Amino acid sequence: MATAAAPRTDRTPADGAPGATADTAAHQHAFDTAVAAEERIEPRDWMPDAYRATLVRQIAQHAHSEIIGMQPEANWITRAPSLRRKAILMAKVQDEAGHGLYLYSAAETLGTSREELLDKLHSGRQKYSSIFNYPTLTWADVGAIGWLVDGAAITNQVPLCRCSYGPYARAMVRICKEESFHQRQGYELLLALSKGTPEQHAMAQDAVDRWWWPSLMMFGPPDDSSQHSAQSMEWKIKRHSNDELRQRFVDIAVPQAESLGLTLPDPDLKWNEERGHHDFGAIDWTEFKEVLKGNGPCNEQRITQRRRAHDEGAWVREAAAAHAAKHAGSTGRTGATRA
Numbered sequence: 001m002a003t004a005a006a007p008r009t010d011r012t013p014a015d016g017a018p019g020a021t022a023d024t025a026a027h028q029h030a031f032d033t034a035v036a037a038e039e040r041i042e043p044r045d046w047m048p049d050a051y052r053a054t055l056v057r058q059i060a061q062h063a064h065s066e067i068i069g070m071q072p073e074a075n076w077i078t079r080a081p082s083l084r085r086k087a088i089l090m091a092k093v094q095d096e097a098g099h100g101l102y103l104y105s106a107a108e109t110l111g112t113s114r115e116e117l118l119d120k121l122h123s124g125r126q127k128y129s130s131i132f133n134y135p136t137l138t139w140a141d142v143g144a145i146g147w148l149v150d151g152a153a154i155t156n157q158v159p160l161c162r163c164s165y166g167p168y169a170r171a172m173v174r175i176c177k178e179e180s181f182h183q184r185q186g187y188e189l190l191l192a193l194s195k196g197t198p199e200q201h202a203m204a205q206d207a208v209d210r211w212w213w214p215s216l217m218m219f220g221p222p223d224d225s226s227q228h229s230a231q232s233m234e235w236k237i238k239r240h241s242n243d244e245l246r247q248r249f250v251d252i253a254v255p256q257a258e259s260l261g262l263t264l265p266d267p268d269l270k271w272n273e274e275r276g277h278h279d280f281g282a283i284d285w286t287e288f289k290e291v292l293k294g295n296g297p298c299n300e301q302r303i304t305q306r307r308r309a310h311d312e313g314a315w316v317r318e319a320a321a322a323h324a325a326k327h328a329g330s331t332g333r334t335g336a337t338r339a
Contacts, residue, residue, distance in 0.1 A: 035236050040166035043109040051235055054228065055165055056112050057126070058237065063103035064121045064128035068302050070096045072136045073145060081139060088185055089142065095178045102171040109167045122307050130288060131218050133296030140193055140200075140207035146186015147260075148208070148215040148253070154179050155249040156219060159239035168237075187256065194261045201261070208257070209265040216280075217288045219246040225285075250278050 027046040034041060041047055070093050077093065080086035104114045120126040131149055136142065158176050163169040193204040220226055220242040232238040240248075250269075257264050268281035290296065 035164050038162075038164075038236075040169065041164050042166045050231075051237075052110050054232060054235070054237060055168065056107055056110050056117075057228075058232070059103050059107040059110075059168055060112075060117045060120070060126050061128060063100045063107065063117065064126060065132060066096050066100035066103065067121075068128045068306060069132045071302055071305060072132060072134070072298075073142055075136050076139060076142050079139070080142075085189075092146075092182050092185065095182065099175045099178070102175060103168075106165075106167040106171045118310065122303070122310065124294070124303070127292065129218055130291040130296065131214050133291050133299045133302060134211070134214055135298050137210075138203050138207060140190065140203040141211070143186045143189030143193060143204065144207035144211040146182050146184075147190055147256070148186070148211050149218070150179050150182040150186060151253065151256075152215045152218045152249050154183055155252065156245050159245075162236075162239060164236040187260070190260055190262065204260075205262055208262050212265050213283060213287075216246055216250070216283055217285075217291075219243075219249070221285065221288070247277055250280050254278050 028048065031041070031045070031047060031051075034045075041051075073089060073096075074093050077086060077089050080089055104117060107117060108114060117126065121128070131152075136145070154176060157172055157179065160172040161169055161176060163172065190204050190208070193200040195201075220229070223229060223241045223243045226242055229238060229241050233241065254264065254269065254271075266281045268279065270279055271277075272279045291299065294300070
């Protein structure tokens with residue numbers, strides 16, 4: 001993995017302001033050269049406006065997904081079947097909150113405030129992953145989310161550790177480590193259910209049946225329909241296309257499902273010796289588009305709950321800001337007295 005480098009002077013605007021440059025062509029050349037050489041772009045480096053906008057869009061969607069994604073699993077904290085399961089789930093939900101904070105901080109290095117991003121989320125001007133608009137109907141859904149949803153997230157996010165933008169890449173290192181734990185937790189939960197009573201096995205199978213196809217949709221539309229993939233890969237924000245990542249996930253999931261004793265709900269799923277990959281059935285992209293439009297099972301519930309939590313937490317943010325201002329003022333007075 002490439003290490004973070006200090007900002008290079010030939011990529012830094014003369015006056016230090018993002019996008020400001022006396023010679024755009026020279027800065028563009030330096031940017032292109034740095035990306036091609038696998039060097040990290042840092043916040044004070046010059047970058048094209050479109051590169052900055054693409055990063056803000058992708059990082060914001062990622063951050064929003066972590067925050068909204070707390071809801072489906074938090075729904076089961078009070079109903080977890082044991083103290084051990086409750087503690088594991090609480091830790092996982094806390095991790096997701098932390099991931100959102102890391103990512104909002106990364107977006108702020110691009111000159112976009114957290115308040116602006118949250119306002120766009122709450123008003124529907126920015127999206128989060130379609131997967132979190134599906135309900136968690138049984139305890140087995142917690143396992144399916146851990147195994148499938150977090151497994152898909154890891155497949156997508158590990159390459160982001162080599163993203164060309166430094167703050168995003170560094171945030172992903174810790175996030176991926178924690179997501180790996182979440183995936184194993186989900187796998188272990190499903191394994192326990194699958195090898196339990198017939199009713200528990202049926203519950204685990206039902207959860208996998210419902211979460212498999214939405215998990216494949218998580219990687220985004222097919223490459224020939226994706227608006228952003230090609231450019232993101234050219235800038236080395238992304239390292240693999242949507243379809244490449246989806247195929248990788250399927251190939252990983254099939255043997256794991258066999259170990260779990262569960263069946264993936266796709267009659268067309270089979271090994272293709274010639275391709276060296278598993279063939280799988282057609283994805284219902286109409287469903288994907290409908291969920292993105294806001295017509296999924298839980299779209300309205302998720303965003304309504306998110307707005308309510310944000311409004312009810314206003315006093316905490318105000319108190320924290322007042323405390324910080326008071327502390328800063330006290331420090332200033334103390335410093336002046338000592339001087």
